[in-house]
Amino acid sequence: MNLPALSIPPNLLTARDAVLRLRGSKIREVANASLGRGDGDVLAFWFGEPDELTPEFIRRAGIAALEAGETFYTHNYGIAELRAALAAYLSGLHRPVAVENIIVTSSGMPALMLVTQALVGPGDRVVEVTPLWPNLVEIPKVLGAQVTCVPLDFAPSGWTLNLDRLLAALTPGTRALYINSPNNPTGWTATREVQQKILDHCRRLGIWIIADDAYNRMYFGEGAAAPSFLDIAQDGDRLVSTNTFSKSWLMTGWRIGWLVAPPELAVQIGKLIEYNTACVPVFVQRAGVVAVQAGEMVIRHTVERYRRARDFLIPELNAIPGVQAAIPLGAMYAFFRVEGVTDSLAFCKKLVVDAKLGLAPGIAFGPEGEGFVRWCFASSVERLGEGIERLGTQMRRLG
Numbered sequence: 001m002n003l004p005a006l007s008i009p010p011n012l013l014t015a016r017d018a019v020l021r022l023r024g025s026k027i028r029e030v031a032n033a034s035l036g037r038g039d040g041d042v043l044a045f046w047f048g049e050p051d052e053l054t055p056e057f058i059r060r061a062g063i064a065a066l067e068a069g070e071t072f073y074t075h076n077y078g079i080a081e082l083r084a085a086l087a088a089y090l091s092g093l094h095r096p097v098a099v100e101n102i103i104v105t106s107s108g109m110p111a112l113m114l115v116t117q118a119l120v121g122p123g124d125r126v127v128e129v130t131p132l133w134p135n136l137v138e139i140p141k142v143l144g145a146q147v148t149c150v151p152l153d154f155a156p157s158g159w160t161l162n163l164d165r166l167l168a169a170l171t172p173g174t175r176a177l178y179i180n181s182p183n184n185p186t187g188w189t190a191t192r193e194v195q196q197k198i199l200d201h202c203r204r205l206g207i208w209i210i211a212d213d214a215y216n217r218m219y220f221g222e223g224a225a226a227p228s229f230l231d232i233a234q235d236g237d238r239l240v241s242t243n244t245f246s247k248s249w250l251m252t253g254w255r256i257g258w259l260v261a262p263p264e265l266a267v268q269i270g271k272l273i274e275y276n277t278a279c280v281p282v283f284v285q286r287a288g289v290v291a292v293q294a295g296e297m298v299i300r301h302t303v304e305r306y307r308r309a310r311d312f313l314i315p316e317l318n319a320i321p322g323v324q325a326a327i328p329l330g331a332m333y334a335f336f337r338v339e340g341v342t343d344s345l346a347f348c349k350k351l352v353v354d355a356k357l358g359l360a361p362g363i364a365f366g367p368e369g370e371g372f373v374r375w376c377f378a379s380s381v382e383r384l385g386e387g388i389e390r391l392g393t394q395m396r397r398l399g
Ligand SMILES: Cc1ncc(COP(=O)(O)O)c(C=O)c1O
Pocket: 048, 107, 108, 109, 110, 133, 180, 183, 184, 212, 214, 243, 244, 245, 246, 252, 256, 257
């Protein structure tokens, strides 16, 4: 397919041009090559997905709603019970959040797409902290935005953000900052102080903060949740928080999430929902109500499992000569450096063929991720141990 000439000024890019320029996922490139070949016995840790079923009491709520005949369209913003449950949940976790600010979406990905459709246009400048989950980088590009990346710094002791560098990149006229904390793939988590400085700066310059809080509860530090902009924001702030049921309540396949936005923006997003999906299926929302109201033990169980997985995996990775891994403070990934690797895509493709181990190439998370590999540790320690053996064997084979 012919791509449009690169000389087109960003503000004249059509939506179609922008779509033609989107990158395909390099995680998929590794996985699909393997799945396409029908490789057997691959131990796959390439996707970011919990390995456990949605708990039965949540599934039952969805089934009960279907059996009760809840098969019709609902309000664009979500059913009243779920919005009220989310308002209570978020107000308990952060500061008071009003029902009018909450919109139920068909998971975290559409929440991000909707807010971007409402806020970002061709040629707009947006800033992102990277390495980053590829969807977050590509979504603003669908709308023709120019994405400026501010890379985190890696050290074996942890990933860090150079705050001055980020604030310098957030120039007057910048439309939005997209920030994901805890971060996929690095696990980097912004402190309250850092968030406050970012918020003050963005307030001064009228820059929107789009906070992807998908891993807010997948947090290994103190407290029930990672620091969130929702803890410090005030009415009138240009803040949108997007979230999902996928990780906290093990509900990836249900496709349900939400966003918190100022009421004026929520109205615009409501219109977009009408023209995208109309609403989230009502039986899915009923399961969501039960998850939010009775799912705290699911979150506690999951975080403890991931903590054990992390505490096993990171030292094991560091024990392999040539591998350097920092301890992630949140999310469910090890994003580790492999000495001598300059083409992580080729490394991961070879790893599947030679060692039957499926990992995600760092380059999938932006150029700053080159030389790194991502391992999703939402898994049992036994499975992780098997994966470590395979990686060790491959590293010895490669010398
Ligand atoms: C950082 C981040 N945000 C959002 C999502 C969205 O998840 P979903 O669309 O399943 O809600 C993901 C999924 O992997 C993610 O990693």
